Amino acid sequence: MLRTPERNQEPVWLVIIRLLRWHKPEGRLILMIPALWAVFLAASGKPPLPLVGVIILGTLATSAAGCVVNDLWDRDIDPEVERTRDRPLASRALSVKVGIVVAIVAMACAAVLAFYLNPLSFWLSVAAVPVILLYPGAKRVFPVPQLVLSIAWGFGVLISWSAVTQNLSSPTWLLWGATVLWTLGFDTLYAMSDREDDRRIGINSSALFFGNYAPVAIGIFFAGTILLLAWLGVVINLHLPFWISLVLATTGWVWQSLRLRQQDLPNPVYGQMFRQNVWIGFTLLAGMIAGSF
Numbered sequence: 157m158l159r160t161p162e163r164n165q166e167p168v169w170l171v172i173i174r175l176l177r178w179h180k181p182e183g184r185l186i187l188m189i190p191a192l193w194a195v196f197l198a199a200s201g202k203p204p205l206p207l208v209g210v211i212i213l214g215t216l217a218t219s220a221a222g223c224v225v226n227d228l229w230d231r232d233i234d235p236e237v238e239r240t241r242d243r244p245l246a247s248r249a250l251s252v253k254v255g256i257v258v259a260i261v262a263m264a265c266a267a268v269l270a271f272y273l274n275p276l277s278f279w280l281s282v283a284a285v286p287v288i289l290l291y292p293g294a295k296r297v298f299p300v301p302q303l304v305l306s307i308a309w310g311f312g313v314l315i316s317w318s319a320v321t322q323n324l325s326s327p328t329w330l331l332w333g334a335t336v337l338w339t340l341g342f343d344t345l346y347a348m349s350d351r352e353d354d355r356r357i358g359i360n361s362s363a364l365f366f367g368n369y370a371p372v373a374i375g376i377f378f379a380g381t382i383l384l385l386a387w388l389g390v391v392i393n394l395h396l397p398f399w400i401s402l403v404l405a406t407t408g409w410v411w412q413s414l415r416l417r418q419q420d421l422p423n424p425v426y427g428q429m430f431r432q433n434v435w436i437g438f439t440l441l442a443g444m445i446a447g448s449f
Contacts, residue, residue: 166249172258175227175244176220182431183223186342188215189437190335191312193444197331197392198320201448206272211316214269214281221262222288222308228255229292237353239423277319284311295360302347302362306339327392334384341377341409342433344370345416349426375413382406385440394447401443408436 177183191211195203227234227245234246244250263285270281287308294301310332317328340362347354347363348370354361366373382402389398412429415421 168250171244171249172254175224175250175255175258176262177223178220182434184216184219185434186430186437187219187309187312188212189434189441190309190331190338191215191316192441193335193437194313194316194328194331195320196441196445196448197327197388198317201445203320207319210269210272211319214266214315215312217262217266217269218284218288221259221266222291224255224259224262225289226292228252228259231255233357233359236357237350239350239353273315273319274322276322276324277315280311280315280318284308284315287311297360299360299365300362301360302340302343303336305343306336309339310336327388330384330388330391334381334388337377337380337384338433338437341374341381342430344374344377345412345426345433346430348416349423371413371416374416375409378409378413382409389447394444395449396447398440398443398447401440401447404443405436405440408432 173179188211191214192208195208195211227243230240231245231252234240234243240246245252245255266281270278273281287304291301291304291308294304298304313332313335314324314328317331318324321328344362344366347361350361351363353359354364362373363370382405385402385405388394389402412432415425415429
């Protein structure tokens with residue numbers, strides 16, 4: 157199932173860690189953040205700790221499964237992209253069979269955790285599965301595949317909020333909309349580093365779709381995020397700490413939007429900006445928790 161062992165070959169368990177992308181925690185954390193936003197806001201800052209644990213473990217399992225499914229879809233494309241050519245399935249460090257087994261195990265872990273949830277949250281978890289499985293194929297047929305990813309991200313809000321309240325209300329959808337727009341913003345930003353490779357091999361991305369207007373589009377997505385979060389803050393009467401965190405987040409997003417207008421930014425800068433969004437997300441989470449009391 158694996159390549160012929162070689163001297164100094166990377167241990168299999170480390171290769172699987174890379175397959176799950178656990179060596180790059182920012183991608184796992186940025187999926188977890190909207191789910192934590194939802195569970196803390198829905199519970200007015202005081203969710204049951206076991207539920208928070210389920211949400212954290214569930215996002216880790218779901219993102220792991222999503223990463224493996226993505227790499228199975230793209231195992232013949234990733235070698236053509238500078239950023240992804242060393243991924244385990246692309247480099248043939250792991251076989252397709254191993255990838256399928258790891259994906260099944262990750263999805264099984266997520267399924268076990270979903271049984272802890274109430275019926276609405278459980279069925280929302282089930283509804284998210286087709287979106288997660290089909291997202292990697294979207295880049296082949298849909299001009300803005302990041303929108304599909306954003307909808308997948310949004311399920312974290314719906315599942316977590318309903319896990320507390322057992323329903324979906326207007327504040328839920330405000331947070332969902334903010335999450336979708338934020339995800340469109342930071343994932344379009346992230347896709348800008350792959351534009352040349354994606355164009356060469358014929359893969360769609362929002363960075364290519366918006367072309368020279370990608371920085372403007374990202375700015376609009378972030379602006380929409382700010383407006384929806386502000387609207388949410390008013391609707392559920394969040395207090396001063398939230399508004400301070402929103403000002404800090406707005407400052408970060410404005411700075412990123414302005415910097416993206418510079419010509420010929422080196423590709424590593426886009427990855428740095430993506431990671432900065434993790435810190436922005438956690439800043440907002442802290443403001444939401446403190447502002448709920």
